Amino acid sequence: MNGEWQALLSTGVPPLNRRAARDAYVRLCRLTKPRGSLGRLEAVVVRLAAITGEPLPRVEPASILVFAGDHGVALRGVSAYPPEVTGQMLENFRSGGAAISVLARRLGAELTVVDAGVRKAPAVSGVLRRSLGEGTQDITLGPAMDRATALASIAVGWEVAKEALDRGARLLVPGEMGIGNTTAAAAVASALTGLSPRLLVGRGTGLGQEGLQRKRAAVEAALAANRPDPADALDVLARVGGFELGGIAGAFLAAAFHRRPALVDGFIASAAALLAERLAPGARRFWIAGHRSAERGHRRVLRALRLRPLLELGLRLGEGTGAALALELVSAACTLQREMATFDEAGVSDREESGPG
């Protein structure tokens, strides 16, 4: 278990490739458009070049990795849906009926579904079995898992991501499924940022006012019962996190250490990204925030990550859906960089360097 990833982690996050970033920028300036007129798409291309070392970056094939895990705290009325939905959705992901399955097909992206610790996983083929238990323990009473299991959950994510990269994936989209996981993600985010649970607890799958109060109390109870150490991200994951959060964190780390971009999805994926950034400071520079979800705390978690989302569509689904939608734009940005004509090629006059007269 203490494999490649822990050795790499100790070497620190690799540097960005400034030369490739500069070459990408120079080409963007030569393309037939007013300078800077593709706005944030230009920043995306420059960032992808810096990450991959390729001035003409490509993001296809992309690989979507959905990590599923259950949460003991889900039995405390903190979600609008019953906990068995997590396991039931595994079959739906696999058979192609879930939102992320549809988006993956549209994008021509590979979709890998990982059982990282679902309580009653259906016996279906096509789901990677990497289960670390039948859901976490109830975090309002004690730790979600022990420290060794938290490490193992990160290793699962790293290994699944590494396998996708070895199959040729050029970009990763880590997503998740887990009834109750916005409670765990809020506790993780509160522990890591020091912000009050009040600012980070939202309605998740659609809780009413009473449920929201219960959920806030549950997060406060979890933090009081566990006292996670904010300076030790692994402790935070073990005490108030979840198996799928660890998996996502591992996938984000694998992307950064192998110089591949990853897109950040919603609130849970962002809390996991913050865990990963605390484990390997600077890894955030290898990730692009896809979408800001409607979940209350997401803006603050993105701010802690210093990432600005490409989209704000009000989704609150998870699974990687917001990031998958952003991938359409990221992919378009790369195609523009590769296929647009330069001023020279098209015989179009470039701008005057010094003003008229």
Ligand SMILES: O=C(O)c1ccc[n+]([C@@H]2O[C@H](COP(=O)([O-])O)[C@@H](O)[C@H]2O)c1
């Ligand atoms: O990604 C988000 O921002 C997001 C916001 C709200 C809900 N979700 C999804 O809904 C589930 C968690 O919601 P809950 O209410 O059960 O904590 C989990 O499966 C997530 O994928 C996801």
Ligand SMILES: Cc1cc2nc[nH]c2cc1C
């Ligand atoms: C049906 C359903 C699908 C989901 N996908 C991610 N979270 C979810 C929560 C529910 C309830």
